Amino acid sequence: MILAVLSGFLAALILAFSGKLFRGRLSVLLGLLPLSIFNYFLYFFPDISAGKVITFSYRWIPSLGINLDFRLDGLSMLFVMLITGIGALIYFYAASYLEGHKFLDRFYAYLSLFMGSMLGLVLADNTLLIFIFWELTSISSFFLIGFNNDNAESRKSALMALAITGCGGFFLLASFVLMGIATQTYSIGQMLAAPGFLKEQPAYELVLFFLFVGSFSKSAQFPFHFWLPGAMKAPTPVSAYLHSATMVKAGIYLLARFSPLLGDHLLWTNTLMITGGFTMLYAAAHSVFKKDLKSILAYSTISALGMLVFLIGIGTRYAIVAAAAFILVHALYKAGLFLITGIIDHEAGTRNIDKLGGLRKWFPLVALAGLLAALSSAGVPLTFGFIGKDLIYEATLHTQDFFRYTLTPLALITNILLLYAGFSTGIRPFAGSIPENLSKGPLHPSLSPLLWIPPLILGGLSIFFGLLPYVPDQLLVSHAASSIYGSYIFLPLKIWHGFNLTLLLSAVTIVAGAALYFLYRPATASAATQYWLQWFSPQHLTEWTGEKTRLFAYHYTKMLQNGYLRSYILTITVFLIGLIGYRFFSTVDLRVNTSGFTEIRFFEFVVFAITVIATITTVFTNSRLTAIVSMSIIGLSICLIYVYYGAPDLAMTQFTIDTLTVVLFVLVLYRLPQYLINSNRKMKLRDGLVAFSFGTLISLITLQALISPANKEISRFYADNAYLLAKGKNVVNVILVDFRGADTMVETMVLTIAALGVYSLLKLNVKPTDKD
Amino acid sequence: MEYLLIFLIGLLYSSGIYLMLRKSMVKLLLGLILLGNGANILIFLMGDIAKGQPPIIPRDASIFTQMYADPVPQSLILTAIVISFGLQSFAIILLKRVYQMTKSDNLDTLNTHEIDI
Amino acid sequence: MQSTILKTATNYLLPLLLLFSVFILLRGHYESGGGFVGGLVASIAFVLHSFAYGLERTQKLLKYPPKSFIPVGLLLSFMSGVLPMFGGKAYMTGVWSSEPLPVIGLVGSALFFDIGVFIVVIGVTLTILFTISESIDQ
Incomplete structure (x- = not known):
């Protein structure tokens, strides 16, 4: 299986x-x-x-x-x-x-x-x-x-x-x-x-x-x-x-x-009956105005699907059997009609019913298949369609009073229109004489049996099942209906129900449908009258929504993903300021408690002053060499801060790294030209404001964080166990190479990747012309 | 001293952001470095500075007997400094390559905007 | 940049700085210092040499290209972690010799790890700087 x-x-x-x-x-x-x-x-x-x-x-x-x-x-x-x-x-x-x-x-x-x-x-x-x-x-x-x-x-x-x-x-x-x-x-x-x-x-x-x-x-x-x-x-x-x-x-x-x-709940029944009923009528009415064979078939399919929903909604024994039978009926004749349409399209090169006719002279067997399918769709006696249609009327007639008088006409009208659709596609292209545009004969004169046998089989089955309803009933329909209904249904399909209302309705269907077929030709509907209706159609609304969504996405993307790095940074920063600032000011009550802070000593102030001056110089200087030098001064001052406050390892590292960075910068930037671009004052002011607020916010948060009590458990553990467990006395180093050794291992790998990146970036030869 | 450091952090952060908002690639890089420095001091400050001694256990003892500086932020910063060196060198080289190809220091010229979707 | 003063100074500084870097590396477990700083100091020594004598001389002095240092260092660090696994312990469990050595103190797996880091840092820094210098000379 x-x-x-x-x-x-x-x-x-x-x-x-x-x-x-x-x-x-x-x-x-x-x-x-x-x-x-x-x-x-x-x-x-x-x-x-x-x-x-x-x-x-x-x-x-x-x-x-x-x-x-x-x-x-x-x-x-x-x-x-x-x-x-x-x-x-x-x-x-x-x-x-x-x-x-x-x-x-x-x-x-x-x-x-x-x-x-x-x-x-x-x-x-x-x-x-x-x-x-x-x-x-x-x-x-x-x-x-x-x-x-x-x-x-x-x-x-x-x-x-x-x-x-x-x-x-x-x-x-x-x-x-x-x-x-x-x-x-x-x-x-x-x-x-x-x-x-x-x-x-x-x-x-x-x-x-x-x-x-x-x-x-x-x-x-x-x-x-x-x-x-x-x-x-x-x-x-x-x-x-x-x-x-x-x-x-x-x-x-x-x-x-x-x-x-x-099922069997008011909500279920009503929704399905209303939706299915409306769909079957709406789509059947639409199919009458179409000229393209496939469009007619499409709308009549929608209508048939509506019919099925409608029948399941009714949910009585008759309706369920009708639904099960109609699934089979519809599949047989509609697939047949589609296949025939395919042959017509394939051979005549058009699907417009106005330009088709007399094709029975080309392909008599296809015409036969078309006739069988059309008859079944029409529900002419002795076809399987007749049984299906009968059951539908039985189903609507076996409802309660109110529904009986509303649903039956609904089904009747739909069936008449569906009959028209079936005839239009199954009979009309084959009837009459061959029009002028087709006088040259079929596009492929020898029709492959692979094309005409399948619709003929389907048409033949429609008749076979119609003549011997016992076969599909025993094999498929009754069991399917029982599954849908939930318990066994005994309601055998019959060719003949006797003279009753159902038969009358079937007769009315056939007569009215045939009359419609012979008397009515779809006119070219004027576009203007349909226009305003079109606007409200679900299709238009969906397309409209889709288009607007696309436009919105386009503008939204253009605004946020515009490719300018600056605007990304700006967006992120502003967002951060807004978010953190809101959270900060709404939940934390600002208080300043300086009791734990140390006094400012003179040399500290000197270092601080140097750092501030160097920072300001880095930002505002127009010479890049000056910027690099003042940046290294910042680094060295920070180095001093580390020395003062008990971090000799950091000071050493910072010092050496600073040296190397300056070497790097000078090696590379020496060859680049001066900065030339100057933003206008307005932009500088805006950026300055954003940067200033961000810095202030960080400062405030730091201030608050310093006051709040911190958890020192981890530090204490490392400090207490550095010698006892790891036999080392420099706790920082012990953490790096022992306690968190795996992290350091990965860190060296990151460095390796950076080195490989630099190496490949410089050894890789990309010519300037490859820019685009 | 904490006040001064807090001020310094704010200054480094805002300078870093301001430089990153410029059009020049070199300034972008400088801004990144300043921001990194600010972050380092921030972490350092969180470890209660000014409690004096480096986190090194005295020669004649096997555990700390006096106050000591917090070792965890220090090892974090040490890692950060070394990693940022890797990042900086890569960024500098990237900048150099971009400059070689575009002959421009302007970030905006790298933009391929107005792509029709 | 061929300055006699620089050259002469480098002649003395290079061995001194290298010695110093090894010293920093080895004392790292007990006093401030360690593989990272040691590696950086050693790199600076070589960079200084390259400034004084030119890149080619430095590369000759090194014998092997700096990028070949990287895998050696990584392997050493990694193996120092693997070593305890032979004794049935978890990866990176510290193991030590029983008797301390002068200056270095107890020799343990952590020391080899640090030496590995030292070599990687030298390799990475010199690879970056030398590649750049080379590309500028072109």
Whole structure:
């Protein structure tokens, strides 16, 4: 099992190193990977059908509570089948679709990475593990959307998708952590053992909120929906796989997964119904105005996702079965439509529905696949879509009074619009006569079977499942629905429910949708009327925020990181003055206690006076030699201070170092020109003020520190034990070479590094022209 | 004497900062050295100066019998002095190299500002 | 900078200063002094020599390039710490001879450590100063 999950990652890794092998025709072989995983999971069907839950556990980071715990139940099985089954078709399809692309190997690496993460996501039992895989799907989606990385729009869309889904991921993590704190476990299996527990926790609202933000962002629910149309910049197989059949359903998966834990609560039900309901209507309405095939599909996908959220929100037995069935229905027909769109784009060179028509004459088999998918999406009887649509109406009709009369029309309108979208993409390009711009024939006259077989399989499955609903029901839908519901549901899918309201609604849907399709053509909407609406759209607001953040960062960086060393020092100093000064004056009461201080003797005063004069000279002199000499005078005076106050070692060191520093300075600076630059008076005044306040502050702090009692324990220990333990009488030296010998060792290493630095800096030959 | 030293610390700190705020690289270096000196005296002062004797145990004894200067700040400063020598020499050479390449003592000419992001 | 007075003075000062530096080094454990100061004094002696006679003469006098002193010193310091480990003690545990020597006192591992520091300091200082002098002569 772990191999099955991780094989995607392994494949990505192998492709990273041996990519050249799979750039050409051999890429077809890669399709065997999802196919074999698909076959592997087929073996679990008997167990799943018996209602068992299969778990696997591998130790990974037990200290953090993260183990590779996997859990296969009906819901996971449904998704695994979609991921690997559709994945296999996509792998084969892409081999022909992107044939000859120079980064084909990279494409497959991303795709494998995605497949692995998605499998991990739907199989993981540990919430933290879910989060990791969740983020991985976002990242692989980012790579795939931006696959045509020479296109600026592509890059922008990829970033947008990453930003939205990535942000959502953080919310998800927050939700998981809160759940973990409340339940003391990160295992979903253990949480499911006590399903009602979380609902009584005080953190419930917060958990729910974070979970919703995470799921909605991934599943493109309003107001996070706008990244999905942008994601259509990805190559069409990717759109079909990630952005319609699998990844965007990760949010749905999550809601379904946590439905038994968190659902059946007013907050849960209402939020999901309102968000899902609004999204499905909003997006379906949008899809009607689009002319680009992929845009239509993108919006109808959002709408379908809204429908799923809506159904999970309703949460009744009917709704859950409808949701489980609709996941499958939608994946089958929408992936098919995407693949067909890909073929059209590939062969006709356009995706604009106004410029397409009559393509059935080119590719009759593709047209057949398109027809099947469109019929299924329309919910025409004897297709799987019909069953799905029936269940949706059943679900809305089996709610309580108020909802019954509001939700049913909502679903009806959405379905009519979705039917239109399905027909527009699946039938319209193939109907009628070939327009003039396409009179030259297809771009690639011999259509590879790798392109047309996958959509035909998907279309065929839609019909097959429609004719024999018992098959998908027994294999997938009923078990998935039971997992979502939390207990076993017995509600078999049927082709025929008899003459009732549901059938009437289905009929109305088909008739109205077909009428819409035949009577309405999308007009070019005038840009001006849409403008003000555009401003309030979430997409615009996000872009606006992003742009302003970038500008702010730019100015902020320019102000603080301007590259002038002086301004850094100034900023740091001013900040220090402010911070220390505030702390100092607000907490320490200034008092002066001179009782412990020594008298000022005459020679001390002389040394002091010399130091002050030398310091002032160093600062204000215009000759550098003078500055160096007066600086060495400062050093020597300090040396005297050390001598007076019982530090002969320091005095000696200071003296020798001072000598060497002067030698160094004279050796080097002798060759440099005079200082020429003079700052203006205003700047000097400002710097002087800052420097003065800093010095004053340090003096005040020193004064206070001197008065405060100090802890002398360490000094006493060293002094008392210098001879007893280390057989030395010069305590300073004993500390250096014995007590703290390792420190001195490191210090000599630092000196060595400095010497090596000097040596290499001078021996390294960089010519002046290398400056830039 | 403590007063004078406290004043001296303040003076060295402000001179150091003032010099570091200049445009000249040489002044930057001088400022750094002054700041280091100020810090050394500050640490030294914290060890209660003026208590007289160096921290050396008398010849005929194995422990201190009289007052002695605090050895810990002294060993800290000794380390600091030696390390700062390493730092200074490296900085001086760096300065020399920069000057060789840019023919300027002005720190601002090293700046590559206005990089468009 | 070829001054006769300086040259003559250096002839006497160099051995004197070197002797003094060793003295400072060895008495370090009992009186003020130690490896750092000793090393610096010795470096100053050589710098003085280079001022008087030129860099090449000094380098000849040293026989080995100053940077080769650094690893020798580091190794000596390090080994003085390792030594007690052979006796089953922790790194850098002090060990001493039983009988004191004149001037130096008890010979212990700390003394070797200090000698190591002494050599490193000479190596570092002279490397820095000589490299600079060389680059200026070019």
